[in-house]
Amino acid sequence: MNFIDVMVKRRSVRAFDPNKMPDSSAIDEIIKAGTYAPCGRGRQSPIIIAITNKEVRDRLSELNAFYYGAKTDPFYGAPVVLAVLADRTIPTHLYDGSLVMGNLLNAACAVDLGSCWIHRCKEIFDSEEGKAMLAKWGIEGDYEGIGFCVVGYALSEPKAKERKDNYVTYVK
């Protein structure tokens, strides 16, 4: 499948097999793609936290559900959570972190895994508990949560909605 076809095929997956952990080599490929995302002035403002520890993953899910006001697992059962944060002191950090998320989501599709962008990363890592997690993991600095890229084996294959009519305007 060619490169652009992968991007067109990629969809947000919202049902994962919680008992099937992807190979670490596949996860490392996805992460590598994330680290090479473009960033403002090449300053590499983002960081990626790759969470496969079940206890930590489940606690992040609980916190996420709390901020979302949900009772179900906002990570949809995915066993891998890639948290992207970015250095708030760099003006382009929100754009930079989003591009890392985009590469992670596309790369997951390329290695035949499902993925989805989940929000509330900012709220969680701005909280005292989230800050304590970062400190425990040895992460120092003023980082803003951009998104959680959850990854796993998809239990269902969503289809793309039609693109809206007025998506593209040509000025020739």
Next chain:
Amino acid sequence: MNFIDVMVKRRSVRAFDPNKMPDSSAIDEIIKAGTYAPCGRGRQSPIIIAITNKEVRDRLSELNAFYYGAKTDPFYGAPVVLAVLADRTIPTHLYDGSLVMGNLLNAACAVDLGSCWIHRCKEIFDSEEGKAMLAKWGIEGDYEGIGFCVVGYALSEPKAKERKDNYVTYVK
């Protein structure tokens, strides 16, 4: 070349051949990839404006230089400018628009064209002149400029900087 290798190979190009216009079929492939970028709740908040008209491209370059405080062409000679804007009334619009930019930048690399994210899209389309351009092009609504993806044939092939040591943390 596999999908992830393209993402790793992609670099920001800052020198384009101004006299060599890419085929419209290549530009359309790039744009298609952009329209299939993920977006919050599938709401497709972004739009893409594909500018190949030289007069418009040059005026956008002048405005960009004005906001940047530069005297050179901030588009580095690129003949194609893909402006991405996103609907400000949708809370995820900045993330959504950034993901479109990411797909455009990666797709350009996949079809062997150079590209670069150029800022000041927000400032330009928030100005009276920018708003008049949008109106002239038939674009209605409250759109925020996210970025310009400039595209063309690269005159030089930049190399990637080393990734920073602390980009990735594993929580196993």
